[in-house]
Amino acid sequence: MFARxxxxxxxxxxxxxxxxxxxxxxxxxxxxxxxxxxxxxxKRKLQRAKYAQEQAAExxxxxxxxxxxxxxxxRKREVEEHVQSVNDALKQAAQAGYIEGEDGELSEDGTAEEWGGFQDTPRQQDTIDHEEEYIDEDRFTTxxxxxxxxxxxxxxxSRPDDEESVDEEENIDKNTQGEPEKSSDKNKHAPKKKKQKFRCALYITMFRAHSWNYSMSEDMISN
Incomplete structure (x- = not known):
């Protein structure tokens, strides 16, 4: 009945x-x-110096x-400023009507022309065709x-093929005609070779000395 x-x-x-x-x-x-x-x-001093060098290099x-x-x-900032200045100049030119702008503005005459680049046209050159001959003692050149x-x-x-063939034939003829003239001119103007003169003074002196020795030996024998 009672709880504990x-x-x-x-x-x-x-x-x-x-x-x-x-x-x-x-x-x-x-x-x-x-x-x-x-x-x-x-050792510690060297370590401190090495560490200081490493820190300085880093x-x-x-x-x-x-x-x-x-x-x-x-450089990047300078390029951006340059591009901005060029774009401003182009916008001002487009607003003035000199060129077609980005918004489709037209030029002064009211027509938008497409630019196709520079035309590759051959430049007219002055004709400077000529021949010159150079004659030397030993050579003949055209x-x-x-x-x-x-x-x-x-x-x-710039010359046609016919003119080139004609010029080549003329050059061949001139070369063939110039060869004999060259040889004859060379023979005419060639310097004459001088004759070599042999001097016999040394041989004469040696002969005289030998004869004197021979005469002296004969005198000694006779005495």
């Missing part, structure tokens, strides 16, 4: 606080660390990158100067 009361939970015993123990400061002596510190001054590289970037930006037309196919002669 709930059992009371027992609280855990309070934890005991640990007493702080005052530890004595201790200095440990390490002989290897001491030796490395005392003998590593030069800073110089970064400065070059920044300078190139700034130069590109300046030089022919003629005008040519420059086109996409290459260089073409």
């Amino acid at each position: 009361p709930r059992p009371k939970k027992l609280l855990a015993p309070p934890s005991k606080r640990r007493k702080r123990q005052h530890t004595i400061e201790e200095i440990k002596f390490d002989g290897d660390a001491r030796a490395e510190y005392l003998t590593g001054f030069h 800073q110089a590289r970064q400065d070059r990158i920044d300078a190139r970037k700034k130069h590109r930006e300046d 030089v022919t100067v003629e005008s040519v037309n420059v086109s996409r196919d290459g260089l073409t002669s």
